[in-house]
Structures are given as C-alpha cells and as structure tokens.
Amino acid sequence: MPVRTVRLRVLMTADAVGGVWPYAVDLADGLSREGVEVTLALLGPPASDAQRAQAEAAGCRLIDTGLPLDWLAETPDAVLAAGEALARLAGLAGADLVHLHSPAFAAAGGFDVPVVAVCHSCVATWWWALEPGPLPPDLAWRRDLVALGCERADALLAPSAAFAAATAGAYGLPRQPTVVRNGRRTPAWPNSPDDAGHYPARYPAPFAFTAGRLWDRAKNVAALDRVAALSIMPVRAAGPTEGPHGERIRLIHLARLGPLDDAGVAAQLRERPVFVSLARYEPFGLAVLEAAQAGCALVLSDIPTFRELWDGAAVFVDPAETTAAAGILDALATDSDRHLDLGDAARAHAARYGMAAATAGVLRAFETVLTGRRLAVSLDGAAA
Known part of the structure; x- marks a missing residue:
C-alpha cells in the first residue's frame, strides 16, 4: 500500500x-x-x-x-x-x-x-x-x-x-x-439496513421528532411542548432537559426520549417522521441536516438561518405561533403524500451540504x- x-x-x-x-x-x-x-x-x-x-x-x-x-x-x-x-x-x-x-x-x-x-x-x-x-x-x-x-x-x-x-x-x-x-457525511440511506438489519421506512411515520439541548432557551422547546398539547400528531423529543449551569425545563406534553447517542437518533430518523424545530437562534443546525438526509419532512421556525439553508425544502412557521405550528403538524398527519413529498425535497436539498x-x-x-x-x-x- x-x-x-x-x-x-x-x-x-x-x-x-x-x-x-x-x-x-x-x-x-x-x-x-x-x-x-x-x-x-x-x-x-x-x-x-x-x-x-x-x-x-x-x-x-x-x-x-x-x-x-x-x-x-x-x-x-x-x-x-x-x-x-x-x-x-x-x-x-x-x-x-x-x-x-x-x-x-x-x-x-x-x-x-x-x-x-x-x-x-x-x-x-x-x-x-x-x-x-x-x-x-x-x-x-x-x-x-x-x-x-x-x-x-x-x-x-x-x-x-x-x-x-x-x-x-x-x-x-x-x-x-x-x-x-x-x-455531514451522507448516510447510506434509503436503501441499506442498519446494524440490526432494519431498513429505513419507505413511507413516513406519523409522528414528529426533535433533538438537541432541550434545556437551552434558544431551542424554544417550551413552545414545542405547547404545540404537542394542541396537535393530533405525537411529538418525540431527544436530548437533555438539564444544563450544566442549573438550567432546567419541565416538559409535559412531549414524548421525552432522554439523551440519545448517534445510533438512537438515527433509529428515530430512519422512520422518516416530521422533524420540527421552533428554535429562535440557530447558527446552522446539524440536527436539521441529519433529518433531511434521512428524508424527513422539515417544519422549521422562520428565522434567517433556516430560511437561508432550507428555503424551498421546508415548511416555515413563526416560532411564537404555536397554534399555527400545531395546524401544520395536523395537516401532515392526515396527508401522507405531502409528508412524503416534503421529505423527498429535504433529502434532495441536503445534498448540497455534504x-x-x-x-x-x-x-x-x-x-x-x-x-x-x-x-x-x-x-x-x-x-x-
């Protein structure tokens, strides 16, 4: 060699x-x-x-x-x-x-x-x-x-x-x-199995998912918790709820998964849920990119970074408008074709961020x- x-x-x-x-x-x-x-x-x-x-x-x-x-x-x-x-x-x-x-x-x-x-x-x-x-x-x-x-x-x-x-x-x-x-390195999805032999979902799963430092106020997870109370679509959240300086958030309506490693997050994304972020501050958002690479539909807060990176490949919502966000999730819960189309658009768009x-x-x-x-x-x- x-x-x-x-x-x-x-x-x-x-x-x-x-x-x-x-x-x-x-x-x-x-x-x-x-x-x-x-x-x-x-x-x-x-x-x-x-x-x-x-x-x-x-x-x-x-x-x-x-x-x-x-x-x-x-x-x-x-x-x-x-x-x-x-x-x-x-x-x-x-x-x-x-x-x-x-x-x-x-x-x-x-x-x-x-x-x-x-x-x-x-x-x-x-x-x-x-x-x-x-x-x-x-x-x-x-x-x-x-x-x-x-x-x-x-x-x-x-x-x-x-x-x-x-x-x-x-x-x-x-x-x-x-x-x-x-x-991010593009995973071998959608045609290859994971280590357990499971293939990614061909059709998107009827739940929403978010991941990150849930305790960070900038992630605006408290608003997402209110969205989960209003929407018919279950919303799962992965990540810590306590920060290093004593920050803590109490979540009632989100389905909390706790901190997940890369494999745990990948297992969620392979189901192709709606990935949702109502962040008020995000310099880039690698979690969004990972979700897009997996073919997840994106529902994102209408902030400059997300507009710059995902315009044309996501649904945007004012991060303070929890009722509007819940309505978007409800619409996707009853329209699997739209859910699938948005996921395909996100995956195609993600190719530019390799x-x-x-x-x-x-x-x-x-x-x-x-x-x-x-x-x-x-x-x-x-x-x-």
Missing part, C-alpha cells in the same frame, strides 16, 4: 458535548482524505468510548486535554490559560495551522502558526436573539474574549451567511467571517492564511 504524503498538519479543537463533535470528526475525516494530518484536541468533558472509535475511524489522533470549554469556564483567566496551553500543544504536535472551534481561545495569542477560528455559536449572538437588554456580567467577559480572539485569529469562518452577519454585528468586525457551510463541499471550503481557508503568512514572512525578510 502506498504511503500517503502528509500535505499539512493541523491541530483542531473540539468538544464532546454538542454539535461541534460531529462537525470536527466529519471534517477530520474529510481532511485526512486530502492528506491532512489532524490532531484533535478535546476540551471539556472527556470523550466516550464510542467517540474515541469515531475519531480513530476518521484517521485523527485524539487528545483529551482536560482544558475547560470557553462557555463552561468560570473565569477569563481559565480561558486565556487554555489558549496558551493550546499554543504549546500546537508546537508539540508540529502543527502547520490551528483550527479553533471558538475564537475565544485565540485571545491570549502566542500561536506560532496561523489560526483559523470557526464561529459556531457565541454568548453575545445567543443573548441578543433572546433578550433586548445588555449582557449580564458573566456573559459580558466571555463576549470580550471572543472579540479579542476575532482580532487575533488569522481567519474567521461561519457556517451560514446569516450567522456571519450576526457575528460581524455583535463584535463590530470590519468584515464578515467567511462562510463555509457545515456538512462533506466534500465543507472540506473544500475549509481547505481554501487554510491555503489562504498559509499563503498570506508566507508572503508576510517573505516581505519581512526583504525589508530586513
């Missing part, structure tokens, strides 16, 4: 508790296929055995750093120290470039190689999507670190144009982050900053 030439060495950060994990693992897999050697530095809680297996399958080296996540850290100094530790780790790994999952970790500086930071989400844009007033002190210092990190990173990426604009506005950036839309396009976009960003760094060094040498 020929030895693959290493094109580039990248230190990439990730966490194991949210959507950054599938983003990072899928991207690491895509990059490794292009000859990029990826060291995945995990912050926050350690990886599970299943996640370690995913990282190994993606061809990357996984390091549990024990460093805190920026949104879970207790002090600014903890985030700055984590950034400094990542800079040292990049040197030890021989990285040519660092790919951060939050600009906050670039705030301390100290990186000897270019830094590309992805704006997946942040407390400032999250807060202003939900509240009209100023950020509370505990969020304000986190915003300040992100702002400083945005200044010090060599390039910023965002998963949607809507979120790129929101980020630029929140931090007064001179230009918006480059848009590289997220992707990993090939996402990997290519990230590689272009890498090449741009590396070329700029080489040019800067060359000019500095000429001036000397």
